[in-house]
Amino acid sequence: MTTVIAACLLLAAQTYNIPPAVMIGIMTVEGGKVGQAVKNTNGTYDLGPMQINTLWVPQLARFWGVSERTAKHWIQNDACTNLGVSAWILRQHMNETKSLSKSIAYYNSRTPSIGGKYRKKVYNAMKRQGLVNVGR
Secondary structure, three states: OOHHHHHHHHHHHHHHOOOOHHHHHHHHHOOOOOOOOOEEEOEEEEEEEOOOOOOHHHHHHHHHHOOHHHHHHHHOOHHHHHHHHHHHHHHHHHHOOOEEEEEHHHHOOOOHHHHHHHHHHHHHHHOOOOOHHHHO
């Protein structure tokens, strides 16, 4: 992780009150890169380091007061914007569910079986990196 991405990740986590370890876990699982756009089977794309789905673009464009093209460009090509949007999405899910665990699952899918597998991947990524305290 570059110093800039690390700083952006910590700022986003602090701004939206998301544990930085969760952000690192998601970034590890997503495996995205700045500038990347990965096409999904449903015709949407996942953008940048945190693989933000283009379904979020219209809402963010309205919120930011910019065109959807501009919003997509920022999310895809600016690491700090991408990480900020990721933390914002997690905060939206946490506000809705009152559960960090469920918000991690919802980051990927609201379908319980799919989201549950994703949550486990994120947890395991955090564990591999020593970011989770495992009680004995």
